[in-house]
Amino acid sequence: MGQNRDHRSVRARFWDRWGGQIIFRKQRDRRDDAVAARFDAVGLRYGTGPEIFTDIHFELAAGSFHFLTGASGAGKSSLLSLLYLAQRPTRGSITLFGKEVTTIHRRQLPAMRRRIGVVFQDFRLLDHLSTLDNVALPLRVAGVTEEEIRRHVPELLSWVGLKEQMLAKPPTLSGGQKQRVAIARAVISRPDLLLADEPTGNVDDRIATRLLHLFIELNKLGTTILIATHSESLIQRFRMPRLHLEDGNIQVLDAPRTPARPPLPGSALNALGALGNPGEGDG
Amino acid sequence: MSWLPHVDLPVAEDGNGRFLPMMIGIMVFLATLAMAGALAVENVVDSWNRDVTGTLTIQIMPAEGTPEESERVTSARLEQALGLLRAESSVADAQAIPVPRLRALMEPWLGSAELVADLPMPRLIDVTLREDKPIDLGDLAKRLADAVPGATLDDHRLWLSKLVGLAEGLGTLARVVVLLVTLATAVAVVQATRSGLATHRPAIEVLHLIGAQDDYIARQFATRAMLLGLAGGLLGLLLALPAILLVGWLSSDIEGGFVPKVTLTLAHWMLLLCLPLAASAVAMITTRVTVLRTLARML
Ligand SMILES: Nc1ncnc2c1ncn2[C@@H]1O[C@H](COP(=O)(O)OP(=O)(O)OP(=O)(O)O)[C@@H](O)[C@H]1O
Ligand SMILES: [Mg+2]
Numbered sequence: 001m002g003q004n005r006d007h008r009s010v011r012a013r014f015w016d017r018w019g020g021q022i023i024f025r026k027q028r029d030r031r032d033d034a035v036a037a038r039f040d041a042v043g044l045r046y047g048t049g050p051e052i053f054t055d056i057h058f059e060l061a062a063g064s065f066h067f068l069t070g071a072s073g074a075g076k077s078s079l080l081s082l083l084y085l086a087q088r089p090t091r092g093s094i095t096l097f098g099k100e101v102t103t104i105h106r107r108q109l110p111a112m113r114r115r116i117g118v119v120f121q122d123f124r125l126l127d128h129l130s131t132l133d134n135v136a137l138p139l140r141v142a143g144v145t146e147e148e149i150r151r152h153v154p155e156l157l158s159w160v161g162l163k164e165q166m167l168a169k170p171p172t173l174s175g176g177q178k179q180r181v182a183i184a185r186a187v188i189s190r191p192d193l194l195l196a197d198e199p200t201g202n203v204d205d206r207i208a209t210r211l212l213h214l215f216i217e218l219n220k221l222g223t224t225i226l227i228a229t230h231s232e233s234l235i236q237r238f239r240m241p242r243l244h245l246e247d248g249n250i251q252v253l254d255a256p257r258t259p260a261r262p263p264l265p266g267s268a269l270n271a272l273g274a275l276g277n278p279g280e281g282d283g
Numbered sequence: 284m285s286w287l288p289h290v291d292l293p294v295a296e297d298g299n300g301r302f303l304p305m306m307i308g309i310m311v312f313l314a315t316l317a318m319a320g321a322l323a324v325e326n327v328v329d330s331w332n333r334d335v336t337g338t339l340t341i342q343i344m345p346a347e348g349t350p351e352e353s354e355r356v357t358s359a360r361l362e363q364a365l366g367l368l369r370a371e372s373s374v375a376d377a378q379a380i381p382v383p384r385l386r387a388l389m390e391p392w393l394g395s396a397e398l399v400a401d402l403p404m405p406r407l408i409d410v411t412l413r414e415d416k417p418i419d420l421g422d423l424a425k426r427l428a429d430a431v432p433g434a435t436l437d438d439h440r441l442w443l444s445k446l447v448g449l450a451e452g453l454g455t456l457a458r459v460v461v462l463l464v465t466l467a468t469a470v471a472v473v474q475a476t477r478s479g480l481a482t483h484r485p486a487i488e489v490l491h492l493i494g495a496q497d498d499y500i501a502r503q504f505a506t507r508a509m510l511l512g513l514a515g516g517l518l519g520l521l522l523a524l525p526a527i528l529l530v531g532w533l534s535s536d537i538e539g540g541f542v543p544k545v546t547l548t549l550a551h552w553m554l555l556l557c558l559p560l561a562a563s564a565v566a567m568i569t570t571r572v573t574v575l576r577t578l579a580r581m582l
Contacts, residue, residue, distance in 0.1 A: 084492055085492075085582070086488075086492055086582065087582060088582065106579075106582060109491075109582070110491075110494045110495060110496045111494070112494075113491070113492060113493065113494040114493075114494035118492060124485070124488075124489045126486050126489065137489075137490070137493055138493045138494060141490060141493055141494055141495035141496070141499050142494060185493075
């Protein structure tokens with residue numbers, strides 16, 4: 001019973017936090033933008049190379065959850081990088097949260113980027129910073145006070161099972177631990193759009209499943225999610241709609257109907273709770 | 284380097300941590316010496332100028348010939364010199380010193396008046412200069428000598444005025460050195476910042492993608508450059524002070540008083556103490572501008 005209560009309090013704190021009232025002052029009304037992202041006739045080429053995308057059209061409804069699939073080299077990372085505003089398309093138009101971003105002035109980029117959380121394929125953690133400082137980064141650049149950072153970051157870190165590694169630097173972490181630091185950094189500011197590039201590439205199936213549950217949980221709270229993955233088993237297990245890249249084109253595939261979605265192991269929040277148990281295995 | 288503020292960029296680990304303070308230390312050392320030199324020269328020039336301006340003595344040598352003849356020609360030359368001097372715009376007044384007074388002045392050296400009476404006497408003119416008009420003593424001496432044979436200008440002052448010209452030239456040179464050192468510091472800081480930016484490019488990209496504004500990134504580089512610059516600057520000043528004091532002490536040891544004491548006023552000392560601050564400001568501003576300009580080229 002006591003354990004159960006503990007669990008509840010964790011859950012209550014989770015909802016407090018991820019339910020959205022406290023952590024960030026700016027209150028955004030997600031309903032405002034029914035579409036999180038839209039691509040219209042987007043083309044992209046690197047230098048003088050061939051076009052990686054030709055006339056891509058698609059839409060991510062706000063609050064949706066998609067996998068992004070395609071062979072290696074199909075352009076998954078490139079597509080995500082267009083979404084997290086690391087580059088501009090060669091042609092066409094990209095709309096994020098109702099704003100055309102292909103022509104946006106670079107002064108307006110930071111505000112846009114703060115609404116987007118990214119888990120990079122190669123993590124891109126800053127090696128000289130502790131786990132704590134890495135995860136705090138999005139808050140620091142947004143000018144959140146140190147006091148709030150000290151209140152929220154360690155809590156999220158114990159959530160993802162890195163309480164013990166709080167002061168460790170990335171080079172001393174295992175692959176799976178780094179992955180979780182990267183994910184924590186991507187979700188700490190509770191972004192409107194979460195983009196993850198092979199977020200389960202470095203972990204075993206069990207942890208991959210847990211991380212997916214973390215994303216599902218975030219999605220339930222309103223975050224639009226797009227996850228690039230190669231993993232057939234993930235796609236099979238979590239029957240989500242897919243964006244499939246092939247020959248420079250994109251196809252939206254609905255979630256497969258059958259077989260029925262397997263029941264999640266307990267509540268997804270339980271999975272988060274399990275992640276938060278540092279005693280249990282990691283990557 | 285624990286005295287540096289917390290930064291997200293690994294700026295503390297690049298070569299600039301050693302390079303910047305060392306470079307700025309040397310620059311401030313040179314600038315402090317040059318500036319102290321300029322200021323001291325200014326002081327010396329001031330005191331020399333005070334000697335040069337004010338009054339002046341012109342001497343007219345007695346002409347050749349019999350006593351009567353000599354007396355007549357010398358008096359004529361005296362009048363001629365007086366005329367020339369009074370026409371000068373920088374001369375307030377020119378008065379010949381009367382012969383009896385000259386004899387009285389000579390008496391202590393030449394003995395009794397009778398003996399001196401027959402000697403041909405040089406004539407002297409007391410010139411009062413106007414404070415507000417600059418005077419080119421060299422030019423005046425030349426024109427006087429050309430117009431009036433045997434007329435010479437008190438040559439101690441002439442010499443001093445040439446020295447003032449030299450000293451002023453040195454002062455200007457020292458100022459130019461300060462300027463060049465500032466410029467060199469800025470150029471070196473730009474280079475250091477560029478290499479720092481290149482080193483930290485991956486981290487900067489991550490910061491950008493996380494939503495950092497250029498200003499946030501620039502601040503990290505600039506704050507650090509400021510602190511490193513200040514540390515280096517203070518070191519340079521610390522090394523320069525004994526050198527300045529030594530020069531001052533050496534100059535005070537020169538007898539004869541023609542080299543006025545090379546001293547700095549309190550205001551001058553304050554100015555020198557400001558140099559490390561100025562260096563650190565140069566480092567900070569240059570870094571900031573360089574970083575912002577580089578970032579503006581990134582998406
Ligand atoms: N910076 C770049 N400059 C030039 N070409 C690039 C660049 N980045 C990617 N490409 C090319 O674009 C194509 C798509 O690459 P991308 O990384 O988007 O593929 P991907 O689907 O993410 O592959 P993977 O599954 O292996 O991560 C590839 O042919 C790649 O060579
Ligand atoms: Mg990729």
